[in-house]
Amino acid sequence: QQIGTPSEIYNRPENLFVADFMGSPAMNLIPAKTRANGVGTHIEIARANGDPIVLVDTKNTDLPENVILGVRPEDIADAAKHSGGESQEAECVIDIVEPAGADTFAVMQLGGKHVTARLHSETTASAGNAQRLTFDLGKVSYFSPDTGLRLN
Numbered sequence: 433q434q435i436g437t438p439s440e441i442y443n444r445p446e447n448l449f450v451a452d453f454m455g456s457p458a459m460n461l462i463p464a465k466t467r468a469n470g471v472g473t474h475i476e477i478a479r480a481n482g483d484p485i486v487l488v489d490t491k492n493t494d495l496p497e498n499v500i501l502g503v504r505p506e507d508i509a510d511a512a513k514h515s516g517g518e519s520q521e522a523e524c525v526i527d528i529v530e531p532a533g534a535d536t537f538a539v540m541q542l543g544g545k546h547v548t549a550r551l552h553s554e555t556t557a558s559a560g561n562a563q564r565l566t567f568d569l570g571k572v573s574y575f576s577p578d579t580g581l582r583l584n
Contacts, residue, residue, distance in 0.1 A: 445573060448580040451502050457550070460508075462543040463577065464501045468493060475501060475569075480541045485522040489569050492584045499583065502573035505537070508549035510557070511564035518570035524549075526557050538563065 433453075434446040445451035451459045465484075467474040472490035479485060489495075511521045527546075528539040531553065538549045538557045549565060557563045574583040 443571070444582070445502070446582050448500065448502075448575050451573060451575065455504060457505050457537070457548045459502045459504050459573070460542075460545070460547045461575070462501045462503070462545055462547060464499050464543060466495045466497055466499055475499075477501065477543050479525075481525065485524070485542065487520045487522065487567055487569060489572075491518075491569075492574060495574055495583060496576065498577050500575040500577050501543075502575060503547075503567060504571065505548045505550040507568040507571045508547070508551075509566050509568075510551050510555050511566045512556075513552055513554075517568060519566035519568050521564050521566050523562050524565050525562050526559055529555075529557055529559050538565075 434441055434450045441450060442454050445454060448461060452461060462477055465476045472488050473493050473495055475487045475489055477485040524540045526538045526540050530537040534553055536551045536553050536555045538551055540547050551557060576583055
């Protein structure tokens, strides 16, 4: 499926199979819609309740209307404890919180999928409550829902 160093395969998977196979927990693969604007591309992710999350990607401006957004659990963080870089905030309702020593895994529904965030053990996230999280757009992958191939 892909030849490269472990770091290359982990950080830049060539297709959905490799993205889902490498890493534990696996990369979150979230169906999303894109819409170009003057600044970049709006990435719209449906939520079960409420308006979609809208993130703005200023680097990937030539994406098709439908994509699979690939984001690793460690690239979703508590907004209160992480900022800077290419991170953007969104409010998410947490369904499940799983303490795991130094990390806490928070699971939520986005784009009709279970999405896992790897948070610090000191997180205030709790099941059933909204939490401001950051998504590091500098590390996301976009895949074609038709071919499964990487788009960026």
